[in-house]
Amino acid sequence: MLTDRRILLIVGGGIAAYKTLELIRLLRKAGAHVTPVLTRAGAEFVTPLSVSALAGEKVYSDLWDLTDEAEMGHIQLSRVADLVVVAPATADLMAKMAHGHADDLASTLLLATDTPVLIAPAMNVRMWEHPATRRNATTLRRDGIAFVGPDEGEMACGEYGPGRMAEPEAIFAAITARLADGPLAGRHLLITSGPTHEPIDPVRYIANRSSGAQGTAIARAAVRAGAQVTFVTGPADVPPPEGVTLVRVETARQMLDAVEAALPADAAVFAAAVADWRVLSEAGRKMKKQDGALPQLELAENPDILATVSQKTEGRPGLVVGFAAETHDVLDNARAKRLRKGCDWIVANDVSEGTGIMGGTENAVTLVTSEGEESWPRASKDVVAEQLIDRIAEVLA
Structure with a gap:
């Protein structure tokens, strides 16, 4: 799987550093060579001896070690790997x-390398959500840095939220995908999935029946094809795929922000079922029923994510794919939507009652392009995803 692939693993400081020991074991078992770099803070959580024993190689830690510089200078060390992995970042x-x-060996290696870089962020939820960290993450994505995680969950500090480092198995899957030799190797795909939830009050929201299954299947297929995948998902029923840069959102406006932060991309697939409207003024507390009086909800249009990206004059992906879930006049509506939005392809499907497609395990789609239409037979959503990714790979080849 990863036989003779060389991984430069930079272990940052944080309680999640203990997970890197299992990551090293997984990489070695798959045949990879792991060269570990341990930051000074990282050495507070895992010992050089344990890291070296698992990696089977010397641990590097000091920029000013004359012996290390004589044997392999930091510039050479930064460039002999197939992939640089930072975990925890x-x-x-x-x-x-x-x-x-x-200002230290790890940061110098990262600045000097011309090798692809994958990072697994890990920090307190408040640090992850801080505007400075969000700006830095956006900058790194635009610089071509791949992300895996962070996950949402309970922190060592007792708080709960996004910021947990991805599990070793997920990081291993992302490394495998990054080094895959598939038709989309070296390509960045942006994929949206799931519904959005537009709050009415703290307990109610506007949504739709999307499960996120089709978008998730597309992301899995893209990872198998070797793509670097940024996966922006609303509150879906199905779990997200492994090996992707996962961005969770709730609302359409949050999804647009996440999409724009993830650009540039070679291709973008907008499989999310975004709510067209939101309540203009969300109630700050639960709305109560009043005898004889119905609530008056004033609606506002949500941003059109597909049209916004399709009509960009700068930074537009080379291929933009939208979805049209229709209940009538499916092809007529899909053709009109492609022209109106300005996207390259539309994947149209009939989600009317009785089809079992919305929220189901199968799909039957027609691919609408400027060159014509292709109707694919009804199949599992995984099969539909493979067909779509194969077509995307043909275009990007």
């Missing part, structure tokens, strides 16, 4: 990467 390391600082 702390807020400090991300800030150094985003701003080009190089």
